[in-house]
Amino acid sequence: MGTVTTSDGIEIFYKDWGSGQPIVFSHGWPLSADDWDTQMLFFLQQGYRVVAHDRRGHGRSTQTGDGHDMDHYADDLAAVVEHLDLHDAIHVGHSTGGGEVTHYLARHGESRAAKAALLCAVPPLMVKTDANPEGLPKDVFDDLQAQLAANRSEFYRALPSGPFYGFNRPGAEPSEAIIANWWRQGMMGGAKAHYDGIVAFSQTDFTEDLKKITIPVLVMHSEDDQIVPYVASGPKSAELLKNSVLKTYTDLPHGMPTTHADAINAELLEFLRS
Numbered sequence: 001m002g003t004v005t006t007s008d009g010i011e012i013f014y015k016d017w018g019s020g021q022p023i024v025f026s027h028g029w030p031l032s033a034d035d036w037d038t039q040m041l042f043f044l045q046q047g048y049r050v051v052a053h054d055r056r057g058h059g060r061s062t063q064t065g066d067g068h069d070m071d072h073y074a075d076d077l078a079a080v081v082e083h084l085d086l087h088d089a090i091h092v093g094h095s096t097g098g099g100e101v102t103h104y105l106a107r108h109g110e111s112r113a114a115k116a117a118l119l120c121a122v123p124p125l126m127v128k129t130d131a132n133p134e135g136l137p138k139d140v141f142d143d144l145q146a147q148l149a150a151n152r153s154e155f156y157r158a159l160p161s162g163p164f165y166g167f168n169r170p171g172a173e174p175s176e177a178i179i180a181n182w183w184r185q186g187m188m189g190g191a192k193a194h195y196d197g198i199v200a201f202s203q204t205d206f207t208e209d210l211k212k213i214t215i216p217v218l219v220m221h222s223e224d225d226q227i228v229p230y231v232a233s234g235p236k237s238a239e240l241l242k243n244s245v246l247k248t249y250t251d252l253p254h255g256m257p258t259t260h261a262d263a264i265n266a267e268l269l270e271f272l273r274s
Contacts, residue, residue: 004083006056008067012076013060014053014084018044021114022089023272025052026077026097028120029201030156030194031185032059035094038261039268046269048090053080055100057193059185068196070204074104087112090272094119094257095228096201102237106209117218117268120225120254123206123237134232141202148195156186163226166253178258210240218271220247220256220264227254245271 003011015033023043025036033052040050054061056076057068077100081089089112093101098121105113128135147155160182161167167174186194219241221234230248238246247267249256257264 003061004079006076006079008072010056010062010064010067010076012053012056012062012080014051014080015040016049016051016084018047018049020047020049022049022051022084022086024077024081024086024089024091025050026091026093026100027052027055027058028095028097029197030058030189031182032188034059034181034185035258039092039257039265042261042265043269048272051080051084051086053077054189055096055193055197057197058189060188063190063193065190065192068193069200070099070103071107073100073200074107077101077104078108081112088114090114091116092119092268093117093121095254096122096197099123099201099204099206102206102209102213103204105215106206106212110213110215113215115216115218115272116213117220117271118234118237119220119257119264120222120228121219121233121237122201122204122228123210123233124240125205125207126202126228126232132232134229136202136229136232138202141198144198145195148191148198152191152194153183153187156183160255164253165255165259166224166226168226169224169253175259178255182255206237207240210237211242214242216271217241217244218247218268219244220249220267222249222252222254222256224249224251225254 098118238244
């Protein structure tokens with residue numbers, strides 16, 4: 001574990017375990033590198049070097065009031081990659097982290113990257129527009145900001161207890177440990193970063209970024225994702241990418257890397273070895 005200081009003076013916390021080809025994990029909103037613990041331990045045992053960082057304002061990184069946008073997210077990821085001098089890296093991003101990975105590859109190039117995977121990721125664009133009618137209305141995201149501002153702790157219990165992990169589905173068995181771990185990670189971060197981050201993940205258009213990426217990309221998404229709608233994301237991203245594989249699930253939740261880690265890890269491993 002360590003930190004790297006960005007060009008604007010922000011300390012970014014990261015974990016760096018093992019040796020071999022590096023896999024760099026980018027987490028979802030409003031979580032931290034800890035959300036990848038299961039994947040990091042699994043791929044470490046498979047002989048990979050595993051790296052994950054806390055996005056600025058999240059987890060153990062600086063709780064700055066500024067820079068909560070995809071340009072800074074991508075630049076911070078680049079700072080970690082360059083600080084650790086990573087080459088031939090595999091970038092894996094979940095949800096907002098998938099947007100971060102996409103923008104990083106388009107903004108900083110692919111010279112240090114080999115492959116990427118986007119899991120339930122926000123690209124190409126989450127918010128509904130005339131050009132993106134399948135997206136969610138802007139008032140959905142305005143409501144998320146309102147709930148965060150009113151009572152962040154309560155909001156961070158409700159979201160994982162319901163749609164994030166699909167625990168609101170008939171027959172689902174909620175895991176208190178998973179819910180509590182989501183809450184713990186969320187409350188570690190800064191309210192301002194999380195508030196601004198909602199705009200970053202919902203209103204950034206990654207269409208042109210996706211078109212620039214040439215390395216192989218695995219796109220994994222579930223039709224039952226209640227956070228990032230499948231019709232506006234997974235298949236659209238796969239179509240825009242030059243070299244993609246789309247893996248569609250029918251009934252897994254947005255948080256499938258946690259609830260279905262065995263299946264997701266196996267799919268990722270097969271892609272990395274192919």
